[in-house]
Amino acid sequence: MNRLRKLPAGLIMFFAAMPLLTAQNRFPKPEFTSGYKAPPLSSLPSxxxxxxxxxxxxxxxxxxxxxxxxxxxxxxxxxxxxxxxxxxxxxxxxxxxxxxxxxxxxxxxxxxxxxxxxxxxxxxxxxxxxxxxxxxxxxxxxxxxxxxxxxxxxxxxxxxxxxxxxxxxxxxxxxxxxxxxxxxxxxxxxxxxxxxxxxxxxxxxxxxxxxxxxxxxxxxxxxxxxxxxxxxxxxxxxxxxxxxxxxxxxxxxxxxxxxxxxxxxxxxxxxxxxxxxxxxxxxxPPSPPEDEREPMRKSLHRIILLLLLLPMTAAASGVTGYFLGNQISLLHPKVVLCRQVCAELAAGDRPQTDESLAFRSAGTPVAELQREVGGVVSNIRLGSCILGVFLALAIMARLFNFSKRREQQDYQVxxxxxxxxxxxxxxxxxxxxxxxxxxxxx
Amino acid sequence: MKKVSIKTRNIIHRTALAVVVVASVFLLAVIMIMLLQYRQIKRTEPLNLPALSGLRGQYINDERGSEQLKEQIRQLDLLSRRAWFTGEDQLHSGGFLIIGGMIVMLAMLQVAASTRPYPNTPPGGGASTDRLAARTRVGIAIGGSAVLLLAVVTVFLVKPFALPVAKAASVKKTAPDAQLTETPVATEEFNRNWPFFRGPYTIGVAPDYKLPVGWDGKTGKGILWKSEIPLPGYNSPVVWGNRIFVSGGNKQIREMYCFNAADGKLLWRHAADNIPGSPAVPPEVTEDTGYAAPTMATDGKRVFAVFATGDLVCADMDGKRLWAVNLGVPKNHYGYSSSPVIVDGRLIVQFFDENRQLLIALNTVTGKPEWSADRKTSISWSSPSVINVAGRKLIVTITCDAVETFDAAAGNPVWQLNCMGGEVGTSAAYSEGRILVANDNACAAAISAAAGRLLWKTNELTLPDVSSPVAFENAMYIFSSSGTASCVDAATGKKLWEKELGSGFYSSPLLVSGRIIVFNMEGNAFIIKPDREKYTQEAVCALGEKVVATPALVNGKLYIRTDKFLYCIGDKTE
Structure with missing residues (x-):
């Protein structure tokens, strides 16, 4: 029975790993003509x-x-x-x-x-x-x-x-x-x-x-x-x-x-x-004697109530997460750069940062950066929405956990x-x- | 393993605790010292010590370059670096002391923990798990709700980033007709001629030709020929080989003219008529702008002229029309005045009016647009310049708000710097990686060409509103409409000198063989030696006629246009 319980989780882990295992770098290493030898790539970047x-x-x-x-x-x-x-x-x-x-x-x-x-x-x-x-x-x-x-x-x-x-x-x-x-x-x-x-x-x-x-x-x-x-x-x-x-x-x-x-x-x-x-x-600790425990019906009612609350909580949390994504996106380096560059453009004498200087030196059009930032913000909003739903579900799962009746005889971990x-x-x-x-x- | 007695166990426990205390004190002391050291290192800039900077300043000001001072700087520099790295090493050593102290402390903590008195049954016991679960549920629900509330408050209180849309340039690209394109004329060919407004480099710098001096328009000395131009115009002559091109126009008709450089004879004239989209009634323009203010452009195979009606005409070198388009009637309260340039087979037109601010690249062969950048800014009368930055050709435009650069090949905006204001009619100068601009009611400024970074900006000058600046050896020379000549340090923006020269300047200065020549509106040509220290005038030659156009200089001959005439000035013996 225990083995059967583990089977879905094991399968999920296996299939989640498959695309990653078969993934390859999309671009080859550059070939230097100056004699410079690129250091070996490491998966331990920092x-x-x-x-x-x-x-x-x-x-x-x-x-x-x-x-x-x-x-x-x-x-x-x-x-x-x-x-x-x-x-x-x-x-x-x-x-x-x-x-x-x-x-x-x-x-x-x-x-x-x-x-x-x-x-x-x-x-x-x-x-x-x-x-x-x-x-x-x-x-x-x-x-x-x-x-x-x-x-x-x-x-x-x-x-x-x-x-x-x-x-x-x-x-x-x-x-x-x-x-x-x-x-x-x-x-x-x-x-x-x-x-x-x-x-x-x-x-x-x-x-x-x-x-x-x-x-x-x-x-x-x-x-x-x-x-x-x-x-x-x-x-x-x-x-x-x-x-x-x-x-x-x-x-x-x-x-x-x-x-x-x-x-x-x-x-x-x-x-x-x-x-x-x-x-x-x-x-x-072991479960208390039956006469000291709350009735089964009460526990069942609570679980039903939580089940009813679950979709609403998840929706509220997801919507909040979606809108919070706008604020979270302020932390993204591209958004930070775009804000800086736009502020510099709006006020010509605003001090430049190393990042904005590098961006301008690269000659990438500002419109392209803005397009990228638009995509980034959309992604973050979506991710933040999913995060909101995930957190709501996880917290509700904790509440379920503390709502169900626990059966335990001895002191166990x-x-x-x-x-x-x-x-x-x-x-x-x-x-x-x-x-x-x-x-x-x- | 041998069991220890409780008494021995207690002694070990107490001893371990004492060692823990000692190790803790040691660790605290080391950490405090390291923090002070860290603060010191963070605050110190070993290469910018005040003493070192002072000595460097002394050395720069010391023209003789004292060896003793140099040695002193080296010694202090070495000392400063050594002190900094010693501090770094001490920090690293401190790290090892902390590791050592921590190992001792942790080991003793483990000993103390393992020799604690034997555990007892905890008090209480058998706490109601149901009650605890109920309280936990309430706690988690309150905590979760608080987080959700905090998120909602954050959404309302923290302002998200809104992408600015108004200022962004949109570039529209059209695939060129591959059948009709041709190899662009070589840059060297352009440099041997005078194909654009302000010369082949578009920045008022002439290839190294001899500058005629000592001429006099009133006596005719040095005037090789003088030809009447049929229609008026404020554009400047462009020259290719033995042909000189100017345009002229009035409300009824606009024309291109070609003169023979040898004798000034009018070779042909071509009317800009029968152009689809051309307005039946030309727009109103002011008298001092006219219908033919933009200077023509040529690549030696074709010649291009644009007029206040928005008509753009291309003819071959013999005056036969190749193509013509109307770019749209410019809505411009003075009149359209921006001069086109040619880059790599593309005619670049800065077509700004009150409604549209377009930078358009037209295929010189077909006249079809290859790209156009919609700037969404405001009207401007400036002309585009072309500079070469790190092997890349950039088009520099000045709008009434900003200085902007565009990739000459693709038309993508590279950078934009909002530093202008007012009504801008001047074009940019360029020297040593700096774009230099100056316009009345805006500012004089220097901008890093590669990064679009403002290097300096000043308003403490008498600034021009028509005449464009010119740069030479780390200085910018500007000539204002009120008749003031100024020199500014291109590196710092510091005013070096200023000189009142009487009548105002509309004509832009040219840098020729280490000399600057500039015409004022009275027709006096000032030949000035570029000198950062003081105004150094070498000669003044009078043409005797009002001049607002900028001269062209090819093969030692100066071509200058006045209201009615085209002059050729040079040495008759050559």
Missing amino acids: AATQLERSVLPVTPYLEYAALGMLLIFLLLSCYFLYRKRSRRGIFAMVLASVAFFGFLIGGCICAVGSIQNVAAAVFNQNFPISPVVLGIFMLPLFFALFAGRVFCGSVCPLGTIQDLVIFYPLKVPPLLDRILRILPLFYLGAGVLFAATGISFLICRFDPFVGFYRMTGPFFMLSAGTLLLLLGMFVARPYCRYLCPYGVLLSWLSKLSSRRVSVTPDECIRCRLCEDVCPVDAIM DRSICVCCGRCYSVCPRDKRNRITLKEGE
Whole structure:
């Protein structure tokens, strides 16, 4: 049954990947006659331009090595998590991930950022995407489909650096925690919209930790990363829980996973130590007795009401998104350039920017730029409309989720929230490795 | 693995916490120092230190170019660069210190976390999941609604970008008739003649010919011949080989004339009549513009004339009509005056009136339009110039609002700079990558030809309204209708000198062999040495007749038109 449930998702992933896998660059490399040799193309663009001395130069070889290492890390994480049930093993993977995916290859390209490459390639046929980037995007999702969010726990360089600083994780009030968990939906939607319409790679631009791995970066980026790490000492993995757009995809697929982290290898004694130690509040208590629960009819009525509200909410959100597209388009580089050029034309003595100077030097007619901008704005409006509908559906789905009756016997992990860090293993008193011996008087 | 006792575990826990505190203090200190260093580096411009700039200024002003000063600049420059890069290196080293500190801190944090007192059962327990779910639903609904509301407010409050449509040029292209096109006449051929208004370069610069001086119109000294032109016109002569072309006209008839350059004999005349679309009643024009203000154009095979009626006539060199069209009757309160030019087999006509502002390229062979750019601007009396920017021919036009360039081949607008105003009658000058413009009630300005960037703009000059400027060696020379000659630094717009010369100038100056010749309206030709320092007059020759047209100069002979006559001035011995 579980296998059948995964089949549609697997097929969707496979067919979504097909056009990307067969895509080729439409234009060949220019042939230089001056003797200049073009550097090898890299699918890790920002890394290629920004990596500092501490980071290995990105070569096609390293790209494939990174993909291979990702596969090995995921397999090892599954091994330590499900076969060995070893928090130490997972912690070793965390350190290795920080070293390899973080400092060695500079935190780029990571699966989180690859969302944008894929979105840009899907919506723009001229945007090239290499099989490596596609692999980096797909592999963690594929593993999530079978083994949950193993990628988050011990492979993702953004997650592992936060895992290292967890010191005294406080419990976020459940209501606040659940509301904040909606934020990644917005970030994912905005990231895909921005990448697909060519505004920018938002997720990479505001990647808070890549600056640490490269030991350089904009002040804002480093400050945001520092603040998140400081916060992460007491609120575990704040980026993973309340921002990470890739986590949204992983949590959706992990809901279908057949395997989940099983806190106890034995019978649960309901000591709730796992609930106390879980840094991301993923341990769900058992359902209360039937007489303490709300009647089934009430739950059913609520779901029917939500179903009735769904089309209206989606329509309102889509229309709002469509009109908001006009404002969002102000962020597109072409619109910014067009505004600047038009303003310069309107006021002859307005200072020029480097971009407007380059545009004018290229000799492209302003009318052509304006035509392009018209197309860009239309695309953004459409994308923004779709984003509005998507967000409405996703939020309504959350409401459905909190409206249905939950049946659960013991303390179990919520597969969509659990980041597979293995901390619950280390405290479960039913695990023989955790039994301590007390000396007299202790 | 050996189990540790609780006591030992507590000691390890406390020690780890102490190390964490020390590492945190260390990290904070390093971060603070690095922030200060970062601020310092960001603020410093190593190549533009005030001291360095001061020394550079001294060196530029020091004509002898002191070696000691040069060495001092080099030393300071090196010091400045070294300081900047040292700061960069210190930042990088600081990064490693932070990494080291963080590794220690993280390791100790892990130790402290793993040696914490054993977990206890959390308080509470068994919280009502139904109640929590209900509160969550409310929270999510409120949060979602708030986001939607915020989006709606943003839609209403943030003004979206509206594409300007009025100013955009639309270019209409027509496929040329491939059967009738021919290889355009070579540029060298044009440069050996005087095919357009303000010469073959269209910017008032003559190929390097000898400039006749010492002539006198009243005594006839140096006047080789003088021929009467049948009908009046304010256009200037154009010359190809031994033929001189001018046009003339009145309300009844408009004509082209061809004179023999050797003796001034009228070789032929051609009336611009029987043209489809030509108005039965010509438009009203002012006396000082007339019906034949635009200068003719020729490519050595054909000659072209455009009149205030909008009639455009093409004849061969023997006066036989090849084709003629009416471009539309110009609605123009002074009269149509823009002169056409020829670029790569296309006749470029700036056809501006109160209703239409078109730049049209006609196939010189067929007369069919190849492209036309609709400018949607305002009327102008200026003539287009052609410049070569990075191997690309650009047409420069001046409207009453802006200076604009168009790709000569395709007609696409390249850039537009709104810096003009008033009624513009002058055309552009060009020198060293700068387009220079000057018009009364607007401004004098220099614009980067490649980028369309305004370099400077000034109103502190006596500006012309008919006579176009000319540029030479980083200076622009302008001659106003009130009789003032001015020189402006082409790089900065700074006025270098100004000189009152009496009668006003309508005729445009020509730069010939390092001299400027310009006629004022009294018919006095001023021959001036272009000098940035001061007005340097070398000679004044009087023609004795009013002159508003611009002369042509070919093979050392100066051809100048007056109200009624065409003069040829030169050395009789040549």
